[in-house]
Amino acid sequence: MHRSVHLQRLLVWGLTGPIVALNVWLLTQLFRFFEGLVTVLVMAAILAFLLNYPVRLFQRATLSRVQAVTLVLVVTVALFVIAGVTLVPIIVDQTAQLLAKIPDWLQTSARNLQALDLWAKQHNLPLDLQGFSGRINNQIERQLEVVAKEAVGVAVGTVNGLITTILVFVLAFYMLLYGNQLWNGLINLLPPRYGIPFRESLWLNFHNFFISQILLAAFMGLALIPVFLVLQVPFALLFALLIGIAELIPLVGAALGIGVVTILLMLQNFWMGFWVAIAATILQQVRDNVLGPKMLGDFTGLNPIWIFIALLMGLQMAGFLGVIVAVPIAGTIKGTLEAVRSERLALKLKKAEEEII
Template sequence: MARRSQDLQRWLIIGLIGPIVALNVWLLSQLFAYFDHLIAVLTISAILAFLLNYPVRAFQQVGIKRQGAIVIVILITIALLAILTTTLMPILLAQTTQLLEKIPGSLEASRQNLDAWDNWARERNYPIDIKGFGGRLSTQIENQIQNFAPQALGLALGTLTGLVDTILVIVLAFYMLLYGAQLWHGLLHLIPPKFGVPFGDSLRKNFHNFFLSQILLALFMALAVIPVFTALKVPFTLVFALIIGVAEVIPFIGAALGIGLVTLIVALQNWWLALQVAIACVILQQIRDNLLAPKIMGDFTGLNPLWIFIALLIGLQVAGILGIIVAVPIAGTIKGTIDAIRHPEPSIVIPPEKELPPPA
């Protein structure tokens, strides 16, 4: 009787976990929707401070005090942003505009090619509606372009707002580099050491491995495709390299999304060139996955691929693109914290304040 009561209590607890988690996720999405801009600025500032802390430490190792190292790193960051904005940004905007103007004509040309393939299939009595499939695909692409055009216009009109946000992010990152360690140490002390120490260690480990490795691998792909696309005479090389590089930041599925999107866009103009682009990108991706990724990244989360997909979907639903970017390290942090609590170390001591890096 007692055993049956314990089993009933256990199943009751398990049954309540699902609704509670769902309610918390819904509340979190509503909270993020209300403070989305503020949370985005703070999150980007924290990530930037986390990454800039590495060169700050490098300057400290050569004898420069932390305050001076922070000023030097921030000035170098601002200079690099200014150089990129004045050199690459006009080229990217020009190529993006040209690409958007060229896609409707490419869609019309692709329809004519699909008509030829559809006639070929009909002559051989193949039960394939190539023309219908191509028409639906073209309609979807046109709708996405129509939705993207106002967003691009809004981006151009919101340049001043973007400049203000950029300045705000840099200023916040500066103060996080200065005072983030004290804040992080104080927050950890609000949590019982049994939970606070494993949570802090897991958070630092996952965010360190994820952002550092994903950014390095994304830079490799973006920079590697530029000479390859230039040799293949692919138009809009910088735009396509940016698409592939940004998509690489999304773990597990980003590579396929970026390469697939670029291949599809090129196929609208030249299917033979699109095949060469796909082969070249797959080769670079194999180099990235088999040679670079194991050394740079490793198995930093230990998550099952299915849980990675679930984390990405939850992150997309809760916080959009930003949610996708931080979903996997947050999921890895939760798993690492639970594992550390289940298998605790012999002693739990919160590290001294001076040894804690700024929050990620």
């Protein structure tokens, strides 16, 4: 009897892996087919989720739900327009200047590495920095050629992005008004033992993740701007924004953003890149060790290995958007399973106590 039960468990676990892999593959195919629609819906849902906090504050100030939603949306659109008029042209201009100067930076870097390579040969060191630099420079130049050829596509993408932004705001407006009814209806389709813990875990994970990650990313971006200006870093706003956006990615985002900026600056000036890396790393340590624990905490309880796996799966399935939502979704699954398991254990203990009585 014990052997048959053991074989049944092995069979269940053996079939679980292929079934999960098949479901993931099907979800990936569905997302690729409906990628545009899913992206707009997810972005609108995230925006509505974030805007719901100020909406609740205005509702406490005796405003109706419709009035609060309208006011918050108007203010948000106004802020986006102001940012689009002031910051976006600066970022676009700095991006164009950066792409134009990278070839000169590559030549400067090649000359510096050539001098270092000559010094290494004079001291009989087995280094081939010049050949390594040449391969990297060729790769970067090919990528720049691809970017230049896609300039028209970028212009068309800008128009499509504007249309998508309008759709996101319109959908977010309706989600703020009627989203609770739709959400409750979807949750009610699930059995109560699964629906209730799923709803609570989803709200907790998305609340802790997005609020904390956005605030921490904003801290990094805003704190780096004056530091870059003091160090006379070229394209200070663009590089600070790049690191701030990369901070939205858990675990690897900080190293990724700082690493890219450091490499780009070292092409022009090695010591400037070095000091930028030091300053950004110090701020990143303040973020991780001082601000992060107070704001984030152990909000998912996930092992770092599982977080990496979730990030890779999100990247494979949905690109950057998948990376952003992968960790809170993984935390939601974990929290739901733990809640269901705790409920089962509580029921078993209750039955055991009743049998004893």
